[in-house]
Amino acid sequence: MASALPSSIVVVGSGLAGFGVLRELRRLSPDAKLTMVTLEDGHFYSKPALSTALSKGKTAETLITSNAAKMAAQLKLDARIGREALAIDCPSKALLTTGGPVPYDALVLATGATPVRPSLDGEAAHRAIPVNQLEHYARLRKELPDGGRVLIMGSGLVGTEFANDLISSGYHPVVVDLLPLPLAQLVPAAVGEKVRDALAAEGVEWHLGRRITAIDYKVPAPGYVATLDDGTVIEADLVLSAVGLRPNVALAAEAGLDVGLGIKVNAYGQTSDPHVFAIGDCAEYEHGLSAYVTPIMAAARGIAATALGTPTEIRFPPLSVQVKTTLLPINLLPPPRSLAGQWQCLDDDAQGSKHQFIDTDGIVRGYVLTRDKCEQRMEMDAKVGEFA
Ligand SMILES: Cc1cc2nc3c(=O)[nH]c(=O)nc-3n(C[C@H](O)[C@H](O)[C@H](O)COP(=O)(O)OP(=O)(O)OC[C@H]3O[C@@H](n4cnc5c(N)ncnc54)[C@H](O)[C@@H]3O)c2cc1C
Numbered sequence: 001m002a003s004a005l006p007s008s009i010v011v012v013g014s015g016l017a018g019f020g021v022l023r024e025l026r027r028l029s030p031d032a033k034l035t036m037v038t039l040e041d042g043h044f045y046s047k048p049a050l051s052t053a054l055s056k057g058k059t060a061e062t063l064i065t066s067n068a069a070k071m072a073a074q075l076k077l078d079a080r081i082g083r084e085a086l087a088i089d090c091p092s093k094a095l096l097t098t099g100g101p102v103p104y105d106a107l108v109l110a111t112g113a114t115p116v117r118p119s120l121d122g123e124a125a126h127r128a129i130p131v132n133q134l135e136h137y138a139r140l141r142k143e144l145p146d147g148g149r150v151l152i153m154g155s156g157l158v159g160t161e162f163a164n165d166l167i168s169s170g171y172h173p174v175v176v177d178l179l180p181l182p183l184a185q186l187v188p189a190a191v192g193e194k195v196r197d198a199l200a201a202e203g204v205e206w207h208l209g210r211r212i213t214a215i216d217y218k219v220p221a222p223g224y225v226a227t228l229d230d231g232t233v234i235e236a237d238l239v240l241s242a243v244g245l246r247p248n249v250a251l252a253a254e255a256g257l258d259v260g261l262g263i264k265v266n267a268y269g270q271t272s273d274p275h276v277f278a279i280g281d282c283a284e285y286e287h288g289l290s291a292y293v294t295p296i297m298a299a300a301r302g303i304a305a306t307a308l309g310t311p312t313e314i315r316f317p318p319l320s321v322q323v324k325t326t327l328l329p330i331n332l333l334p335p336p337r338s339l340a341g342q343w344q345c346l347d348d349d350a351q352g353s354k355h356q357f358i359d360t361d362g363i364v365r366g367y368v369l370t371r372d373k374c375e376q377r378m379e380m381d382a383k384v385g386e387f388a
Contacts, residue, residue, distance in 0.1 A: 013036075013110030016047060036072075037085050044064065055169045108278070115241060123217060131158055149236045174204075187330070188345070207228060207232065285299075318333055330374070356380070
């Protein structure tokens with residue numbers, strides 16, 4: 001494997017996907033020339049830790065588990081920190097960056113996704129802090145007053161985890177979502193109700209089935225005032241925005257590569273140009289987007305081998321996700337978004353609940369476990385099996 005071609009591989013991005021594929025590349029090939037181009041500062045941290053960081057007393061600095069210099073030395077990288085990838089010249093196999101062109105034999109796009117900014121009225125709407133990067137968390141820590149009231153837009157995985165973390169750390173989260181229940185796109189309604197009630201019992205305030213129309217500055221300052229579509233007014237010291245992410249596809253689209261919701265890849269992680277790969281939050285696999293850690297690690301293994309000259313299909317294991325709501329522990333395997341089917345409750349008692357998602361052919365394609373029943377994760381994983 002060490003002598004396999006191509007020898008020069010360029011990776012754009014220093015998130016879990018970028019570093020994930022770089023680690024695999026270096027593991028398979030001690031000699032390949034590896035270049036990383038990133039807009040960020042190149043430190044390594046685990047993004048899922050952002051939504052449990054407050055209760056663990058972490059700062060943005062202490063979330064970093066390995067700094068840029070250490071990562072570059074460990075992986076023997078040519079690290080182009082703070083550089084932007086501007087364009088891909090596919091015919092010449094060159095990545096154009098703010099630091100000049102970088103030639104490649106294989107290019108891996110690990111460019112992540114950008115937080116969606118809801119279009120809202122109000123002079124302070126732009127002050128809402130997204131929660132997708134270390135620097136967003138640094139801003140949250142800087143602007144959050146002790147015991148402050150925090151308005152969270154969005155009750156998906158990230159918004160709900162932040163509500164759990166804030167209430168567990170002595171703050172006062174107020175969550176607003178258009179949908180009627182938290183985690184509504186991931187779990188059956190019965191579980192959403194339990195999550196809502198478990199967090200409400202600790203003090204989380206929910207405004208579900210409601211839309212924020214405007215965010216203005218509070219008078220007198222400091223603080224914010226949000227107005228909902230039913231006229232409710234919510235005062236807060238800080239606003240977090242967790243309403244979703246949009247895959248970064250511009251580089252690929254401008255280079256003429258196939259894009260859909262994300263950058264489209266085949267079973268090997270290759271885009272419509274076989275020398276260019278995509279991985280992580282920016283990629284659209286054959287089964288759709290998959291913005292979680294487990295598929296990133298699986299894709300990193302396949303892509304690294306293929307990029308080094310051994311075509312290797314990505315094998316996705318069951319993509320179980322631990323929802324970090326410590327007030328109601330949940331383990332889930334979300335069914336693909338486009339899949340038709342229904343949830344079935346298998347068990348619901350004082351130890352927790354167990355639901356499975358059955359597709360129209362009667363095949364188990366997802367599950368949700370709560371509380372002590374999270375221990376049955378491996379059994380449920382086996383039931384769902386592997387799909388690729
Ligand atoms: C709060 C939170 C909690 C989460 N919890 C979980 C969890 O419990 N379990 C789970 O499985 N998943 C979880 N996720 C999802 C998971 O963390 C993400 O799927 C994963 O981290 C995405 O990694 P990535 O490398 O694809 O993207 P990113 O981390 O966004 O990295 C993208 C990189 O690309 C760089 N970049 C982009 N464009 C350019 C350019 N033009 N030039 C140069 N560089 C560029 C950026 O600077 C960045 O370094 C969570 C996500 C969040 C936000």
